Amino acid sequence: MRFLFERLDPAPFDLKAAVRSQVECIVAARSYGSDAFAREFGMPSVVELGAADRPVLVAYAARLAQMVARYEPRLRDARVTVEGGASAAMPYVLVITGILGADDERQRFSFPLSEGVLT
16 A cells, blocks of 8 residues: 555655655654644654663553554554664664565564664
8 A cells, every 4th residue: 555645656666665664754753732633643752751761662662553553554563662772872772563565465574763763
């Protein structure tokens, strides 16, 4: 399934890249204003919450999983986990997993959110 602007793009369609881009947009968007949709869509900055605080990241991951389930229907059974990072500066990394494609073309999908997306 392609979203509207994806259908307008004549370039070859890459479902994995499209889903990854949409999840990154959810993470990068911030909730502002008094409109119900504006308050609900988006995520707080992990840097402001505490990127090195595992309990805070677990709560953030749970909220992000809800947002992905609501706003990215192409990724089914979406899960967000907190895993060990590769450096002291980023001791944890969020990993998004789920299933892409129709029943006859199902494939597991997994990617870590990069540090640049979370700031």
